[in-house]
Amino acid sequence: MDHKIYLDNAATTRVREEVLSEMLPFFREVYANPSAIYGFAGEAKKAVGIARERAAALIGAKPNEIYFTAGGSESDNWAIRGTIEAYADKGKHIITSKIEHHAVLHTCEYLERQGCEVTYLDVDGEGRISLEALEKAIRPDTVLVSVMTANNEIGTLEPLGRIGEITHERGVLFHTDAVQAYGHMPLDVEKMHIDLLSASGHKLNGPKGAGILYCRENLRLRPLIHGGAQERGRRAGTLNVPGIVGFGKAAALTGETLEERMRREAELRDYLIDRVLAEIPYTRLNGPRQERLSNNAHFCFRFIEGESLLILLDQRGICASSGSACTSGALDPSHVLLAIGLPHETAHGSLRLTLSEETTREELDYVVESLKEIVKRLRDMSPLYEDFARSQ
Numbered sequence: 001m002d003h004k005i006y007l008d009n010a011a012t013t014r015v016r017e018e019v020l021s022e023m024l025p026f027f028r029e030v031y032a033n034p035s036a037i038y039g040f041a042g043e044a045k046k047a048v049g050i051a052r053e054r055a056a057a058l059i060g061a062k063p064n065e066i067y068f069t070a071g072g073s074e075s076d077n078w079a080i081r082g083t084i085e086a087y088a089d090k091g092k093h094i095i096t097s098k099i100e101h102h103a104v105l106h107t108c109e110y111l112e113r114q115g116c117e118v119t120y121l122d123v124d125g126e127g128r129i130s131l132e133a134l135e136k137a138i139r140p141d142t143v144l145v146s147v148m149t150a151n152n153e154i155g156t157l158e159p160l161g162r163i164g165e166i167t168h169e170r171g172v173l174f175h176t177d178a179v180q181a182y183g184h185m186p187l188d189v190e191k192m193h194i195d196l197l198s199a200s201g202h203k204l205n206g207p208k209g210a211g212i213l214y215c216r217e218n219l220r221l222r223p224l225i226h227g228g229a230q231e232r233g234r235r236a237g238t239l240n241v242p243g244i245v246g247f248g249k250a251a252a253l254t255g256e257t258l259e260e261r262m263r264r265e266a267e268l269r270d271y272l273i274d275r276v277l278a279e280i281p282y283t284r285l286n287g288p289r290q291e292r293l294s295n296n297a298h299f300c301f302r303f304i305e306g307e308s309l310l311i312l313l314d315q316r317g318i319c320a321s322s323g324s325a326c327t328s329g330a331l332d333p334s335h336v337l338l339a340i341g342l343p344h345e346t347a348h349g350s351l352r353l354t355l356s357e358e359t360t361r362e363e364l365d366y367v368v369e370s371l372k373e374i375v376k377r378l379r380d381m382s383p384l385y386e387d388f389a390r391s392q
Contacts, residue, residue, distance in 0.1 A: 096119070
């Protein structure tokens, strides 16, 4: 294989040519601040409006329910902190899961230091929360339930519709971190009773630094960023017009091909999973076989270190990860893998491979053959594997 094979699309994606082309005029030609009142600003303001409509259409929302942010982490922070502050008269209790992205977990930890109470729901061996446990955890002072749509590491899909039904029936607000799912699976905020949703443009072939927060109409939400009246007084700061335009275009393109892309990626994902599990012994698939993101395959290889695996894959032109790019360099094993019950020594040998519409079967064949050789090489150097093999 004489070219780079990029299988880290959960970390970020390549900006599509059509997206870049639509963004470019807003750097040098239509560069006016859309908040200005003169005519030159009108074209920029119109472009932001079109992007808002496109972002909303992908999840069945109204354009005025979309607020542009700098990305998924800001949107998560804003959804949780802004809701807790706005509904402090009801209570200070939040429910989330133990496998959320750190943008959610660290925000909850911050709020705990401010006097809030947080219930962290356990998950099963595939990464799903218990709906029964969720119902039991809801209290009269519960303000918000925040559960991700799909896990960013192991790809597990949470039962979003049922969570929405439960929270709606109990009069509790529901936020979902959909950063990995927006543009990668069908979502409908009305049917799923979602009150707040976070998404990021660079996960769906759009630009970095552009995200959205969907906030249901008439919901109270305190600003996270103060200083101006942009975004209808809720999010201060000059609008990132090129990024917003790129986000909107990426959302529109994604919606046009979503079902076809999901089907193709799922076929390749299953092919990859089948080969790895069949041809590399002592390997575990993390997350369910089917109820997972169509482009996600996550494995643990016993008796090896994931960091060594990534380095050797990189030497063969394969870009992959062990989990969230936001925690790369951390020595501790993934909190997600520990939460689904894996021991530390197994969790350390993790590998996440995330596909795109550009991924080919030929590339996956090369990846599997490379994995077989690299895993064997690393195990041959492992005292733990030597002891295990001797015991067999």
